[in-house]
Amino acid sequence: MSTAFEQGTLPLHADAPLVTSTAFETRMLPSERLERVWAWGMADSAMSYVYRPTTVAGIRAVFELAKAKGRTIALRGAGRSYGDASIRSEEISLDLTRMKRILEWDADKGHITVEPGTSIRDIWQYTIEDGWWPYVVSGTxxxxxxxxxxxxxxGKNNFAVGPIGDHVLSFDILLPTGEIKHCSRLVNTGLFHAAIGGFGMLGCFTSITLELKKVYSGNLLVEPISTSSLAEMMKVIEERESTADYLVGWVDCFAKGDSLGRGLVHQANYLAKGEDIKPAQTLRVENQELPDTIMGLVPKSIMWRFMKPFVNDFGSRLINAAKFHSSRLSNHRSHLQSHAGFAFLLDYVPNWKWSYKPYGLIQYQSFVPKDKAYEVFMRQILLQQKYGLVSYLGVFKRHRPDNFLMTHALDGYSFALDFKVTDKNRERLWALAAEMDKLVIEAGGRFYFAKDSTLSSSRLHAYLQEERVQKFLSLKRQCDPDSLLQTNLYKRVFLSQNG
Ligand SMILES: Cc1cc2nc3c(=O)[nH]c(=O)nc-3n(C[C@H](O)[C@H](O)[C@H](O)COP(=O)(O)OP(=O)(O)OC[C@H]3O[C@@H](n4cnc5c(N)ncnc54)[C@H](O)[C@@H]3O)c2cc1C
Structure with missing residues (x-):
């Protein structure tokens, strides 16, 4: 039986002011629109009224509906943010995934204009046979x-090419005021640098033009380098950052004593023109696709079930140790790997996150200036071990600063940690995150909204600093005077008085 809330007849927030029954009716939305919308890590979700428009007029209509009903809207793409960045409890979820047309493609310049719901996959699959690859892609x-x-x-090349925003040539954004603004480095530059990284709080992108990277082969040359400590990992990265196109480290967070911070770095480089004798073949989409089976036998779609017995402390300690010891065997053995194979390692096992069921996982990623990174990240590993809450996957990257208002990057390193959530560990996990936050803030570090689940409002103010927060909020008031665009993340870190 549906609840009064699901029928759309109850007040929608615990903290909502008392309103009359006429006001309830004004706020009512069709109950058939109600769906559970998940954070990617599955540790959080929300019931929302979901709308999936296919045109700009359709987005505008949802904005108008929200205004008429006194509702707020969370913009949502593919829902790949780990935490609550694209969910909003009991309000409207505006899902853009049906707006995925490729609007223009210039194969001479490598410039592409797409609708906002076009995926990274749609883009590389469309452009690679013409010899172009996105400058910046995520691990999925x-x-x-x-x-x-x-x-x-x-991406794994942030130290070399910056974030995706550095490769956005222009975009159109529909503001909640109803205006569409065209933004680039020449026009509306303030909005350009704030909406990129503005986590959907200023307006909805309706089209985006990107520049892509020319590639002369469908393969990269990849070298694994085994490292016996975090200090060695950082030394390897620093020695190679001027010549590598990609660098990424994996860290075994279970290792102790002299092995604390041991791991494996992968360096990858593009092939120069002429190095690949059959580029037309290696650049074909089917030669990039990730295989559907493991060793041609086990369908990968069921692999998450085999992973499940290892998604606990004992199993993950074993897997991490095995990965480190096997990395010794392949040390410095360079090999060719497709762009997709190298970039999207996390897509090898479809739905691997299901092995973290029933309570899911959160990711904690912090960014620390170069000179403080070693100390902070060593202390983060020790803290995890002290709490008995050790990350099952630790990923280490080198970054460079950029010019975007809400940037998470800096001249330093980031450490991304995947934590299993259980019914018993939740409170301690959040306490561990708070302790790790303190180290990051004291070191002048930053956090990343795409990964966040645990940051508090006071810690946000401490790391972003008041001037930046106020600049962003002032821009939000101009673009979105009725505060139509809100997510649970925004509410937690910007509107909440707690923590
Ligand atoms: C396995 C995995 C690996 C990942 N690896 C990386 C990585 O290597 N590097 C990295 O940086 N990130 C990484 N991520 C995070 C991911 O790239 C980001 O969270 C990204 O924003 C997800 O895009 P999405 O389309 O799923 O957007 P969602 O998660 O749905 O939304 C993200 C934000 O965008 C806003 N938004 C969505 N559409 C629009 C629009 N049209 N206009 C304005 N705002 C909009 C939403 O309100 C929200 O604030 C990874 C995530 C996963 C699950």
């Missing part, structure tokens, strides 16, 4: 370009 190919630009995503 499924995010939409609207979501990727709203978070200003980074």
């Amino acid at each position: 190919m499924f995010p939409t370009i609207g979501g990727a630009v709203a978070m200003n995503i980074h």
Whole structure:
């Protein structure tokens, strides 16, 4: 039986002011629109009224509906943010995934204009045979370009090419005021630098033009480098950052003593023109696709079930140790790997997150200036071990600063940690995150909304600093005077008085 809330007849927030029954009726939306919308990590979800328009007029109509009903809207792409960045409890979810047309493609210049719901996968599959690859991709190919630009995503090459925003040539954005603004580095530059990374709080991208990278082969040359400590990992990265196109580290967070922070770095480089003798073949989409089976036998769609017995402390300790020891065997053995194979490692096992059921996972990623990174990240590993809450996957990246208002990047390193959530550990996990936050803030570090689940309002103010927060909020008031665009993340870190 549906509840009064599901029928759309109850007040929708615990903190909503008392309103009359006429006001309830004004706020009512069709109950058949109600769906459970999930954070990617599955540790959070919300019941929302979901609308999936296919045109700009359709987005505008949802904006008008929300205004008429006194509702707020969470913009949503593919829902690949780990936490609550694209969910909003009991309000409207505006899902852009049906707006995925490729509007223009210039194969001479490598410039592409797409609708916001076009995925990273749609783009590379469309352009690679012409010899173009996106400058910046995430560890999964499924995010939409609207979501990727709203978070200003980074890749394993952030130290070399910056975030995706550095490769956005222009975009159109529909503001809640009803205006469409065209923005680039020449026009509406303030909005350009704030909406990129503005986590969907200023307006809805309706089209985005990107520049892509010319590639002369469908393969990269990849070298694994085993590292016995975090200090060695950082040394390897620093020695190679001027010549590498991509660098990414994996860290075994279970290792102790002299092995604390041990891991594996992968360096990848593009092939120069002429190095690949059959580029037309390696650049074909089917030669990029990730295989559907493991060793031609086990369908990958069921692999998450085999992973499940290892998604606990004992199993993950074993897997991490095995990965480190096997990395010794392949040390410095360079090999060719497709762009998709190298970039989208996290897509190898479809729905691997289901092995974290029933309570899901959160990711904690912090960014720390270069000179403080070693100390902060070593202390983060020790803290995890002290709490008995050790990340099952630790990923280490090198970053460079950029010019976007809400940037998460800096001249330093980031450490991304995947934590299993259980019914018993939730409170301690949030306490561990708060302790790790303190280290990051003291070191002048930053956080990343695409990954966040635990940041508090006071810690947000501490790391972003008041001037930046006020600048963003002032822009929000101009673009969105009725505060139509809101997510649970925005509410938690900007509107909440707690923590
Ligand atoms: C396995 C995995 C690996 C990942 N690896 C990386 C990585 O390597 N680097 C990295 O940077 N990130 C990474 N991410 C995070 C992911 O790239 C970002 O969260 C990205 O924003 C997801 O895009 P989405 O389309 O799913 O957007 P959603 O998660 O649905 O939304 C993200 C934000 O964009 C806003 N938004 C969505 N559409 C629009 C629009 N049209 N206009 C304005 N705002 C909009 C939403 O309101 C929200 O604030 C990873 C995520 C996963 C699950």
